[in-house]
Amino acid sequence: MIAETPTPPYFAVIFTSVRTEGDHGYAEMADRMLELAHHQDGFLGVESARNEIGITVSYWRDLESIHKWRDHVEHSIARDKGRKEWYQSFKTRIAKVDRDYGFERE
Amino acid sequence: MIAETPTPPYFAVIFTSVRTEGDHGYAEMADRMLELAHHQDGFLGVESARNEIGITVSYWRDLESIHKWRDHVEHSIARDKGRKEWYQSFKTRIAKVDRDYGFERE
Numbered sequence: 001m002i003a004e005t006p007t008p009p010y011f012a013v014i015f016t017s018v019r020t021e022g023d024h025g026y027a028e029m030a031d032r033m034l035e036l037a038h039h040q041d042g043f044l045g046v047e048s049a050r051n052e053i054g055i056t057v058s059y060w061r062d063l064e065s066i067h068k069w070r071d072h073v074e075h076s077i078a079r080d081k082g083r084k085e086w087y088q089s090f091k092t093r094i095a096k097v098d099r100d101y102g103f104e105r106e
Numbered sequence: 107m108i109a110e111t112p113t114p115p116y117f118a119v120i121f122t123s124v125r126t127e128g129d130h131g132y133a134e135m136a137d138r139m140l141e142l143a144h145h146q147d148g149f150l151g152v153e154s155a156r157n158e159i160g161i162t163v164s165y166w167r168d169l170e171s172i173h174k175w176r177d178h179v180e181h182s183i184a185r186d187k188g189r190k191e192w193y194q195s196f197k198t199r200i201a202k203v204d205r206d207y208g209f210e211r212e
Contacts, residue, residue: 005199094203105195
């Protein structure tokens, strides 16, 4: 679903990835990371889609909450496994959202 | 593919959407918009994925190039059709990318 974020400014972590073949525990880890992220202080929401590439955008109140999530022990272990097994390549971009607008069909 | 963007800072337009049923000329328009965007001054790259929701992130040199793309006549017509036909809902977020890092398997 489209994340219900507050009025900007807030921050976005844009994570784009290409997977390796096979699951290797990836789906379970991804679910667990989503659950963990939801409980982090400063977490505002997340959007995710995948076909040829995967794009996950998570939204955060401030850079401090992004850094705390980066340093979370389970998340660090998952990132290591990502480099070893799950991802062919990825790119992470940290961005500040200054403006947003939306549309919802009646 | 993962976009090959330059060293930050640069800008991202994060467009998240839920489609209506059926194509109604959507795929053709999406291809045309991608082709047009690639020819815009300041365009740096684009990433796109869709399953339940669609996420398209386009990258730009500066806000000026984003505004010019927003005001492009064909793009404006496509946005109008998006509201009338193609999208159940969407959200557009304009963000400044301050930091990025990546990984590529050997």
